[in-house]
Amino acid sequence: xxxxxxxxxxxxxxxxxxxxxxxxxxxxxxxxxxxxxxxxxxxxxxxxxxxxxxxxxxxxxxxxxxxxxxxxxxxxxxxxxxxxxxxxxxxxxxxxxxxxxxxxxxxxxxxxxxxxxxxxxxxxxxxxxxxxxxxxxxxxxxxxxxxxxxxxxxxxxxxxxxxxxxxxxxxxxxxxxxxxxxxxxxxxxxxxxxxxxxxxxxxxxxxxxxxxxxxxxxxxxxxxxxxxxxxxxxxxxxxxxxxxxxxxxxxxxxxxxxxxxxxxxxxxxxxxxxxxxxxxxxxxxxxxxx
Amino acid sequence: xxxxxxxxxxxxxxxxxxxxxxxxxxxxxxxxxxxxxxxxxxxxxxxxxxxxxxxxxxxxxxxxxxxxxxxxxxxxxxxxxxxxxxxxxxxxxxxxxxxxxxxxxxxxxxxxxxxxxxxxxxxxxxxxxxxxxxxxxxxxxxxxxxxxxxxxxxxxxxxxxxxxxxxxxxxxxxxxxxxxxxxxxxxxxxxxxxxxxxxxxxxxxxxxxxxxxxxxxxxxxxxxxxxxxxxxxxxxxxxxxxxxxxxxxxxxxxxxxxxxxxxxxxxxxx
Numbered sequence: 001x002x003x004x005x006x007x008x009x010x011x012x013x014x015x016x017x018x019x020x021x022x023x024x025x026x027x028x029x030x031x032x033x034x035x036x037x038x039x040x041x042x043x044x045x046x047x048x049x050x051x052x053x054x055x056x057x058x059x060x061x062x063x064x065x066x067x068x069x070x071x072x073x074x075x076x077x078x079x080x081x082x083x084x085x086x087x088x089x090x091x092x093x094x095x096x097x098x099x100x101x102x103x104x105x106x107x108x109x110x111x112x113x114x115x116x117x118x119x120x121x122x123x124x125x126x127x128x129x130x131x132x133x134x135x136x137x138x139x140x141x142x143x144x145x146x147x148x149x150x151x152x153x154x155x156x157x158x159x160x161x162x163x164x165x166x167x168x169x170x171x172x173x174x175x176x177x178x179x180x181x182x183x184x185x186x187x188x189x190x191x192x193x194x195x196x197x198x199x200x201x202x203x204x205x206x207x208x209x210x211x212x213x214x215x216x217x218x219x220x221x222x223x224x225x226x227x228x229x230x231x232x233x234x235x236x237x238x239x240x241x242x243x244x245x246x247x248x249x250x251x252x253x254x255x256x257x258x259x260x261x262x263x264x265x266x267x268x269x270x271x272x273x274x275x276x277x278x279x280x281x282x283x284x285x286x287x288x289x290x
Numbered sequence: 291x292x293x294x295x296x297x298x299x300x301x302x303x304x305x306x307x308x309x310x311x312x313x314x315x316x317x318x319x320x321x322x323x324x325x326x327x328x329x330x331x332x333x334x335x336x337x338x339x340x341x342x343x344x345x346x347x348x349x350x351x352x353x354x355x356x357x358x359x360x361x362x363x364x365x366x367x368x369x370x371x372x373x374x375x376x377x378x379x380x381x382x383x384x385x386x387x388x389x390x391x392x393x394x395x396x397x398x399x400x401x402x403x404x405x406x407x408x409x410x411x412x413x414x415x416x417x418x419x420x421x422x423x424x425x426x427x428x429x430x431x432x433x434x435x436x437x438x439x440x441x442x443x444x445x446x447x448x449x450x451x452x453x454x455x456x457x458x459x460x461x462x463x464x465x466x467x468x469x470x471x472x473x474x475x476x477x478x479x480x481x482x483x484x485x486x487x488x489x490x491x492x493x494x495x496x497x498x499x500x501x502x503x504x505x506x507x508x509x510x511x512x513x514x515x516x517x518x519x520x521x522x523x524x525x526x527x528x529x530x531x532x533x534x535x536x537x538x539x540x541x542x543x544x545x546x547x548x549x550x551x552x553x554x555x556x557x558x559x560x
Contacts (some may be wrong), residue, residue, distance in 0.1 A: 043418075043421060047421055047424075047425055050422075050425065051425050051428070051429060054425070054429060054437065054441065055429055055432070055433055055437075057440070057441060058429070058433050058435060058437060058440050058441075059433065061440065062433070062434075062435065077434065078357065080434065080435045081352065081355040081356070081357045081434045081435060082352055082355075082357045082359060084333050084334045084344065084345070084348050084349070084352060084359075084363055084436070084439075085331075085333050085334075085348075085439060085445060085449065086330040086331055086333045086334035086335060086344075087321070087330060087331055087449065087452065087453050088329055088330045088334070088335075088336065090321070090453060091320060091321045091329055091330070099453075099454075100449055100453045100454070102450075102454065102455070102456025102457060102458055103446070103456060103457040103458055103460070103461070104456050104457040105456070108435070108440075109440055109446075110333075110439065110440075110445055110449055132329070132336065133360070133362075134330075134334045134336070134342055134344060134360060134362035134363040134366060135334065135352065135359045135360055135362070135363040136357075136358075136359055136360030136363070
């Protein structure tokens with residue numbers, strides 16, 4: 001603020017100076033001052049113009065939401081604020097699945113990503129891509145669990161790179177064809193993808209072996225998307241924040257013994273408040289209109 | 291004999307090209323063949339699978355987004371910063387940065403085409419780079435990403451060479467064309483905030499260019515060849531060392547001097 005205040009004050013001085021009939025001031029002081037003033041305004045103006053153009057370019061790149069990050073990646077917003085674009089995760093990937101985004105890839109430039117349909121994450125047990133990360137954009141603790149002696153042990157099954165989503169309209173299993181390519185390919189078979197056996201109502205006598213994805217187990221590795229036989233994959237990975245909804249903490253599954261424990265950590269008031277909720281149900285029953 | 295003298299006239303230039311290309315090659319080999327001498331790239335790297343190295347300006351931008359970076363990046367940036375600060379000048383710009391080869395090529399072409407003799411199409415101040423530093427950090431804080439790293443032609447070039455170029459060549463071409471047609475030494479000498487950052491960091495290093503007025507014959511070859519002419523302001527006036535951090539320590543002035551008046555020296559020893 002200080003830097004911006006000064007030139008403004010000097011501007012008034014210059015304006016006054018120009019109307020001032022005394023010539024001595026003008027010849028000695030003004031050209032230098034005016035020069036300085038013009039230069040400062042020019043610099044500020046150019047910095048603003050450049051800054052706006054620059055931030056527009058960045059904002060456009062940032063707004064590309066369809067990006068699948070390596071395992072252990074911190075949430076996207078935090079990820080692009082900490083990734084230093086060194087490519088050491090890319091180097092470590094033994095399957096060359098990870099790529100550093102080029103300008104034309106429509107992803108935040110220079111950051112690592114993978115494309116499930118071409119080369120999914122193979123879910124290496126030792127997760128070689130995560131430990132080399134120097135900046136913390138890939139966080140080991142997100143893909144580790146406590147081992148027997150209390151030390152953290154890497155476990156790729158904890159990764160949450162995305163979530164597989166099925167298009168039932170194009171998935172041929174949902175049309176009654178016996179395809180279980182995704183189910184068989186899934187590294188967490190019977191956990192992340194299960195097959196639901198149902199009857200095809202249309203014929204009344206055929207079975208349908210329909211795949212279903214379970215978000216609590218799916219790591220978003222994308223092997224299913226790669227395996228899918230339809231022309232364009234009918235099971236595909238989306239970033240979890242795009243693929244998943246969120247229900248309020250109010251909805252407790254009473255039939256799940258531990259679900260209520262979630263409420264213990266909740267600090268906010270989760271009680272419903274509407275104009276009517278203040279009254280007791282009995283008042284409502286006693287009202288005239290009823 | 292003639293050949294030999296010529297080689298001597300280019301000893302720093304040749305050493306610089308060897309250093310620049312060798313570093314890029316080691317990074318490339320780290321990715322392509324799994325060599326462990328240097329892995330990563332100029333933004334952040336690991337040397338010999340042990341020593342972390344990071345671009346301190348990139349770390350500064352990431353930090354100004356409010357992120358607390360992991361230990362390796364911080365430690366690596368301190369190692370690099372201390373290294374360049376101790377040596378002095380913008381030794382990164384002259385000896386490591388691959389964009390130096392691009393802008394030197396543009397500069398050479400300017401000379402061949404005789405463009406230097408014409409009036410400059412555009413003139414900008416040398417201090418713009420310091421504004422761009424401020425702008426980089428401010429935008430990083432506002433937008434939540436390392437702002438200069440997002441558009442950096444340096445990053446585009448070394449990332450491209452090591453991991454695949456794609457359309458990144460356009461970033462580099464812009465720099466080349468800007469230096470060729472708009473402003474002489476335009477990018478490295480006026481705009482680049484990383485250069486500005488190292489100019490501030492290398493201000494007090496020991497390895498500087500020294501000038502001896504007694505030997506000087508005022509041929510002015512040194513200032514002709516210098517990409518940062520303002521640092522040689524003492525030529526013809528008084529003996530002394532280049533104290534500005536803006537000198538990239540390329541040694542071209544030393545090479546072109548026929549009078550042994552310009553030499554590298556340790557400014558802290560007699």
